[in-house]
Amino acid sequence: MLLDFLQQRNSAPRLDSPAPDAVALQQMIRAATRVPDHAWLRPWRFISVEGDRRKDLGKVFEAALLKREPEAAENVRERARNAPLRAPLILVVVTRISEHPKVPSVEQRKSAACAAYAILLAAEAQGFAGVWRTGDNAYDPDVMAALGLNEDEEIAAFIYLGTRDGRSKAIPELSPEDFHSRW
Ligand SMILES: Cc1cc2nc3c(=O)[nH]c(=O)nc-3n(C[C@H](O)[C@H](O)[C@H](O)COP(=O)(O)O)c2cc1C
Structure with a gap:
């Protein structure tokens, strides 16, 4: 049931092959391009990184790390280098900010966040799994x-994407009342 699906969604920190194929990815992007979007600015685009390009991205991450932290220890450098290898496919969700008299940039960022969530949902709906990551690399101008x-x-x-490796974690039981009030 759709409600169960939404209420049970969870991220997969450990991911293996197969990744969503081209058709599955197209479905995911189709879902992401239906998120709320004030004035239909389409403030998002998506970049796939897979195969050996993940190694190239790892080199970019390591170089960016060294520029931020020239003294970074080898194990930290290695972690940066190997980060993109944690999943067979990485989808970079890009926010495209444009000037608009009624739509401030914060609203465009919110729409891109919805798009990222839609990617996760549409991946899971097709039997795949994923996890949203950011970290310093997401804010690094060189990256x-x-x-x-x-x-x-x-x-x-x-968005790291693939097939869940292992079992999904226990989902915390949160009470809706704790997050809801009436005014
Ligand atoms: C904007 C944003 C950035 C995130 N960045 C990271 C990250 O860099 N590393 C990480 O392990 N989790 C990150 N997370 C959290 C995971 O995507 C995930 O939500 C968390 O592990 C909880 O799992 P759940 O989604 O199954 O509840 C981020 C979440 C959001 C919304």
Whole structure:
């Protein structure tokens, strides 16, 4: 049931092959492009990184780390280098900010966050799994430039995607009343 699906959704920190194929990915992007979007600005785009390109992204992450922290220890460098290898596919969700008299940039960022969530939902709906990651790399100008982002673009998410490796974790029981009030 759709409600169960929404209420049980959870991220998969450990991911293996197979990744969503081209058709599955297209479905995910179709879902992401139906998120709420004030004035239909389409403030998002998506970049796939897979196969050996993940190693290239790892080199970008390591170089960015060394620029931020020239003294970074080898194990920290190695972790940065290998980060993109944690999943067979990484989808970078890019926020495209444009000037609009009624739509401030914060609303465009919110729409991109919805798009990232839609990617996760649509992956899970097709039997795949994923996890939304950011970290320093998401805000690093060198990483953004290496990925080909323009001046008016930001990284909203690195969505790591694949097939869940292991069992899903226990989902915390949260009570709706704890998050709801009446005014
Ligand atoms: C904007 C954003 C950035 C995140 N960045 C990271 C990250 O860099 N590393 C990480 O392990 N989890 C990150 N998370 C959290 C995971 O995506 C995930 O939500 C969390 O592990 C809880 O799992 P759940 O989604 O199954 O509840 C981020 C979540 C959001 C919304």
